[in-house]
Amino acid sequence: MKVRIEIDDSVTEDEVVIRCHSFDSNTARIQQALTELTDSTQLTFFKDNAEYYMPIDRILFFETSSGGIDAHTADDVFTIKKKLYELEEILPRSFMRVSKSAILNLNMVYSVEKNITASSLVRFMGTDKLVYVSRIYYKAMKQRLDERRHL
Numbered sequence: 586m587k588v589r590i591e592i593d594d595s596v597t598e599d600e601v602v603i604r605c606h607s608f609d610s611n612t613a614r615i616q617q618a619l620t621e622l623t624d625s626t627q628l629t630f631f632k633d634n635a636e637y638y639m640p641i642d643r644i645l646f647f648e649t650s651s652g653g654i655d656a657h658t659a660d661d662v663f664t665i666k667k668k669l670y671e672l673e674e675i676l677p678r679s680f681m682r683v684s685k686s687a688i689l690n691l692n693m694v695y696s697v698e699k700n701i702t703a704s705s706l707v708r709f710m711g712t713d714k715l716v717y718v719s720r721i722y723y724k725a726m727k728q729r730l731d732e733r734r735h736l
Contacts, residue, residue, distance in 0.1 A: 630663035649686040
C-alpha cells in the first residue's frame with residue numbers, strides 16, 4: 586500500500602481519498618479508523634441543575650428511561666435531550682444499537698454472556714452496570730466487536 590500526502594494551499598477542507606482496486610475488509614478498516622479519528626461529536630449532558638461536557642468515549646451506554654434518555658458512565662448517570670434514533674445518526678461507529686431501548690459503546694465492552702433463548706448480557710470493566718442485547722442485534726454486535734479486534 587502506498588501512502589501519499591499532497592499539500593494544497595487552495596484547499597478549504599482536508600479530504601482523504603482511498604483509491605483501491607476493490608472494497609475489501611482492509612479498506613473498510615482504514616475507512617472506519619479515519620472516520621473515528623476525525624469524528625468530533627459533541628453532546629451536552631444534564632444532571633440536577635448542571636450541564637456537563639465530556640468526551641463521549643466515557644459513555645458506556647445510552648438507555649431509555651421514564652425521564653428520557655440516560656447516558657451511563659462507569660460511576661454516574663446523566664440525561665440527554667435527544668432521542669435514541671437521533672443519537673444513532675450522530676454517534677461514531679463505536680456506538681451501536683443493541684435493543685429497542687439501548688445504544689452501546691463497543692469500545693467499553695468487557696464481556697458478553699450469550700443466552701440463546703433470551704437477551705444476552707454485556708458487562709463493563711470497573712463497574713456493576715450491564716446492558717441486555719436483544720437476539721436480533723446480537724449477531725451484528727458480535728461482528729462489530731470482531732472488526733474492532735482486528736484494527
